[in-house]
Amino acid sequence: MRACIVYYSATGNTRALAEAAAGLSGADIVEVRDEEDYSKVMMYLKGAPRARRGEAARIEPAAIDVGGYDLVAVGTPVWAFRPTPAANAIVAALQNCEGKQAVAFATSGGAPGDTVGVLKARMEERGMKVVGTFHASDKEVKRGEGADALARLISSASGA
Numbered sequence: 001m002r003a004c005i006v007y008y009s010a011t012g013n014t015r016a017l018a019e020a021a022a023g024l025s026g027a028d029i030v031e032v033r034d035e036e037d038y039s040k041v042m043m044y045l046k047g048a049p050r051a052r053r054g055e056a057a058r059i060e061p062a063a064i065d066v067g068g069y070d071l072v073a074v075g076t077p078v079w080a081f082r083p084t085p086a087a088n089a090i091v092a093a094l095q096n097c098e099g100k101q102a103v104a105f106a107t108s109g110g111a112p113g114d115t116v117g118v119l120k121a122r123m124e125e126r127g128m129k130v131v132g133t134f135h136a137s138d139k140e141v142k143r144g145e146g147a148d149a150l151a152r153l154i155s156s157a158s159g160a
């Protein structure tokens, strides 16, 4: 059984969690870049309102074929209590994702709102079966916590 973790990370926390979980679970990993390439200030002035409105960014890669995988995990930072525009774009960019098992995960400053719920709903609209969600705070990620739980979720869901 094969799993793929697709994620966006602006300041490194979601990347650290995704990379550690990939190492533990054997999942492949795809990092997506937001073509906007926000400065720290513009993340708040422009990125957070876009997240709040549920907009999708222009991302690289623009299409992500997950046809070869049994499970797809999508990861995002929390911006304004929502998935990032890049994460919204990831969900739209997935190809051959219909019917796949899936996991939605996020990292936040400790107030995630319903980010994973919103991400889960978007993934389900694309036909994925979201079998688990996961959230860790940036402080937990910096302490090295969370990756084992996320990896277990990915491994058990994909039957690996």
Ligand SMILES: Cc1cc2nc3c(=O)[nH]c(=O)nc-3n(C[C@H](O)[C@H](O)[C@H](O)COP(=O)(O)O)c2cc1C
Pocket: 008, 009, 010, 011, 012, 013, 014, 015, 043, 044, 047, 048, 076, 077, 078, 079, 080, 081, 082, 107, 108, 109, 110, 111, 112, 113, 137, 138
């Ligand atoms: C523009 C912006 C908005 C944010 N909004 C929230 C928020 O609503 N709630 C929260 O708990 N953390 C919020 N954060 C903190 C991030 O979600 C947190 O640091 C996360 O781990 C960042 O992930 P990254 O390092 O992968 O980009 C925000 C950060 C930024 C830059």
